[in-house]
Amino acid sequence: MxxxxxxxxxxxxxxxxxxxAFLLRCVPKETEYQHVIKSxxxxxxxxxxxxxxxxxxxxxxxxxxxxxHNVFSVLSxxxxxxxxxxxxxLNPVFRFPTRLTTCTPEMLDxxxxxxxxxDAETVANLAAKVRELISYTPGSTNNATSAQTAFENRCGVxxxxxxxxxxxxxxxxxxxxxxxxxxxxxxxxHAWTEAYYNGTWHGIDATENRTVSGGYIKxxxxxxxxxxxxxxxxxxxxxxxxxxxxxxxxxxx
Amino acid sequence: MDxxxxxxxxxxEWMSRYGVRFGIYKNGTFKEQIFPFDPIPRKxxxxxxxxxxxxxxxxxxxxxAFLKDIYGKKQIIKDGVLPEDFVYSSSGYLxxxxxxxxxxxxxxxxxxxDLVNGKDGNWYILxxxxxxxxxxxxxxxxxxxxxxxxxxxxxNNTVSDNRNxxxxxxxxxxxxxxxxxxxxxxxxxxxxxxxxxEHSYFAEKTGAVLAENRDLRVENGILYYLGIGGKKQPVGTxxxxxxDEYLDPEIFNSDSLIGxxxxxxxxxxxxxxxxxxxxxGIADDKGIYYFVPKMVKYYLDxxxxxxxxxxxxPFYPDDRKYVLEHLQNLVIKDVAExxxxxxxxxxxxxxxxxxxxxxxxxxxPRRWIAQHVVDFKDLPIIEDGKIVExxxxxxxxxxxxxxxxxxxxxxxxxxxxxxxxIVNSSQGGGFKDTWxxxxx
Numbered sequence: 001m002x003x004x005x006x007x008x009x010x011x012x013x014x015x016x017x018x019x020x021a022f023l024l025r026c027v028p029k030e031t032e033y034q035h036v037i038k039s040x041x042x043x044x045x046x047x048x049x050x051x052x053x054x055x056x057x058x059x060x061x062x063x064x065x066x067x068x069h070n071v072f073s074v075l076s077x078x079x080x081x082x083x084x085x086x087x088x089x090l091n092p093v094f095r096f097p098t099r100l101t102t103c104t105p106e107m108l109d110x111x112x113x114x115x116x117x118x119d120a121e122t123v124a125n126l127a128a129k130v131r132e133l134i135s136y137t138p139g140s141t142n143n144a145t146s147a148q149t150a151f152e153n154r155c156g157v158x159x160x161x162x163x164x165x166x167x168x169x170x171x172x173x174x175x176x177x178x179x180x181x182x183x184x185x186x187x188x189x190h191a192w193t194e195a196y197y198n199g200t201w202h203g204i205d206a207t208e209n210r211t212v213s214g215g216y217i218k219x220x221x222x223x224x225x226x227x228x229x230x231x232x233x234x235x236x237x238x239x240x241x242x243x244x245x246x247x248x249x250x251x252x253x
Numbered sequence: 254m255d256x257x258x259x260x261x262x263x264x265x266e267w268m269s270r271y272g273v274r275f276g277i278y279k280n281g282t283f284k285e286q287i288f289p290f291d292p293i294p295r296k297x298x299x300x301x302x303x304x305x306x307x308x309x310x311x312x313x314x315x316x317x318a319f320l321k322d323i324y325g326k327k328q329i330i331k332d333g334v335l336p337e338d339f340v341y342s343s344s345g346y347l348x349x350x351x352x353x354x355x356x357x358x359x360x361x362x363x364x365x366x367d368l369v370n371g372k373d374g375n376w377y378i379l380x381x382x383x384x385x386x387x388x389x390x391x392x393x394x395x396x397x398x399x400x401x402x403x404x405x406x407x408x409n410n411t412v413s414d415n416r417n418x419x420x421x422x423x424x425x426x427x428x429x430x431x432x433x434x435x436x437x438x439x440x441x442x443x444x445x446x447x448x449x450x451e452h453s454y455f456a457e458k459t460g461a462v463l464a465e466n467r468d469l470r471v472e473n474g475i476l477y478y479l480g481i482g483g484k485k486q487p488v489g490t491x492x493x494x495x496x497d498e499y500l501d502p503e504i505f506n507s508d509s510l511i512g513x514x515x516x517x518x519x520x521x522x523x524x525x526x527x528x529x530x531x532x533x534g535i536a537d538d539k540g541i542y543y544f545v546p547k548m549v550k551y552y553l554d555x556x557x558x559x560x561x562x563x564x565x566x567p568f569y570p571d572d573r574k575y576v577l578e579h580l581q582n583l584v585i586k587d588v589a590e591x592x593x594x595x596x597x598x599x600x601x602x603x604x605x606x607x608x609x610x611x612x613x614x615x616x617x618p619r620r621w622i623a624q625h626v627v628d629f630k631d632l633p634i635i636e637d638g639k640i641v642e643x644x645x646x647x648x649x650x651x652x653x654x655x656x657x658x659x660x661x662x663x664x665x666x667x668x669x670x671x672x673x674x675i676v677n678s679s680q681g682g683g684f685k686d687t688w689x690x691x692x693x
Binding site for chain 2: 019021022023048050052054055056062063064066092093095096222223227232233234
């Protein structure tokens with residue numbers, strides 16, 4: 001059953017900026033089970049951008065707008081369809097901790113207590129335990145907050161919940177990765193987790209406490225959030241306030 | 254003796270006037286110190302140099318083959334020569350560099366290989382530096398100044414000329430440059446950086462343009478140098494003196510104020526050579542070091558000419574057992590640290606401390622390597638008007654462009670503390686010129 005997505009983001013700057021270099025991850029990733037039927041992206045004011053793949057195979061668009069501008073917008077839309085998940089080869093890098101997903105002795109202890117007799121149950125149980133522990137508190141963390149900090153403060157957003165789950169899973173020997181994407185019913189981007197067992201990847205959304213199925217459109221995956229940022233930009237101009245509006249819709253057709 | 258002291262004082266005075274300094278960040282504070290010159294050169298015979306040269310070329314060729322493989326097919330892992338843990342758990346491995354092929358497939362353009370001359374007469378490799386090995390300017394300048402204050406020294410000795418280093422660099426920078434009608438640039442973090450002197454010195458000597466990030470801009474897939482009056486020139490090679498994590502705020506550390514946004518895009522497109530290639534940290538990782546002699550055999554099918562210091566990997570159960578039983582005879586190194594930090598000489602430790610190290614190794618075996626202390630030769634230095642003996646190592650510079658060449662000189666660093674084996678400049682050591690004696 002195909003799904004259609006629409007993504008729009010609009011940055012308004014308090015003053016004109018120039019030499020604006022951007023890197024976007026905004027179109028769905030082609031994977032063993034998610035297939036991009038079509039997609040198109042418009043970046044007004046940018047007459048040429050480069051379409052490349054990062055080290056994890058995520059699509060990145062990067063370019064520059066040199067002329068002074070007050071607004072930077074991105075519009076993307078397309079259709080994806082799903083198939084049964086095929087076997088996939090594990091990139092071993094997802095077995096190891098990163099700076100944002102270090103598993104402290106306290107976290108390892110927490111994770112070991114949630115361990116079950118098989119990986120599928122461990123993943124489900126650990127996701128539920130992490131969700132119980134971390135209270136969803138927008139504004140309590142930022143994009144550089146580590147799993148350790150979120151675990152200690154017991155609060156965060158989807159990014160932090162995913163980081164804590166990843167750290168715990170890797171700690172008990174289950175490879176895990178971070179996913180960012182679009183979800184039916186959410187107007188902002190979302191983050192969830194994938195765990196590797198039985199020869200393939202399984203998506204779990206600890207924040208919403210459910211397994212990942214249709215209506216979850218994967219844009220990027222990586223070791224942690226820093227590999228999957230949807231929008232990075234660097235520009236010149238002094239003392240500028242940026243107001244970012246994002247609007248996402250995901251619908252079944 | 255008086256002549257030597259005069260020579261030393263003039264060199265040190267000139268170096269301080271030039272602003273030649275050495276600095277390092279540690280624990281968040283910046284320490285800057287002078288790197289004192291000692292006038293008695295280390296002499297290496299032509300015969301010995303020939304062996305070193307062959308061994309160094311072989312080692313750097315193997316390391317370049319390894320980098321190409323590890324960011325590509327990873328055959329060395331598939332063939333079971335190198336356990337994957339050592340690659341994927343290393344902070345030097347950058348997933349972003351996967352499947353990128355650098356121009357002309359050169360990764361380690363400038364390698365700084367640290368060796369010591371053991372009392373048994375053999376040379377041992379201590380460390381490979383494949384990221385931004387610095388320090389080549391010290392012996393160059395010291396030689397230049399010595400030549401001007403004491404020309405007679407070079408009339409009485411048949412010393413190989415070392416002035417071709419800039420030429421080696423320039424040929425390499427031109428060779429890897431993928432763009433017609435473009436310039437080479439040396440990217441510096443700026444004049445407050447302690448190595449700024451070296452950056453400007455090499456720019457002048459190689460004809461490259463010295464640039465800070467604000468002088469560079471990516472536009473439509475090309476990196477430009479923004480000259481005075483808005484004149485834009487395409488840049489084909491960047492000899493960057495800033496580390497990987499600061500290079501491109503779009504990909505790496507987003508707080509970087511010294512990087513060039515989107516420079517990795519141009520590099521990935523093949524329209525720019527970065528010297529050295531990003532991602533090289535995987536090959537000079539202290540854990541990977543153990544495997545370099547195996548790489549020589551694996552990639553080149555040759556026996557290694559230069560040996561590592563005898564090294565054990567607690568990662569392997571047999572090695573771990575040996576290391577834990579012989580701790581007091583070993584040096585333990587933390588693979589994540591550099592510059593002489595994280596090095597523990599276990600011979601001097603109390604039982605209590607030894608127990609701590611023992612537990613650390615048991616807990617995280619992958620994090621450590623253990624080595625026998627190589628008892629290396631002392632070299633004479635002048636201190637307080639007398640000649641005394643101090644431990645010294647040698648950093649050899651190997652430049653890879655169309656072919657791999659070793660600079661016939663090198664940086665000899667010595668410890669100023671009697672008996673100490675740590676010669677790193679960041680630990681307060683000094684340096685000497687290195688003379689390769691022709692026809693000796």
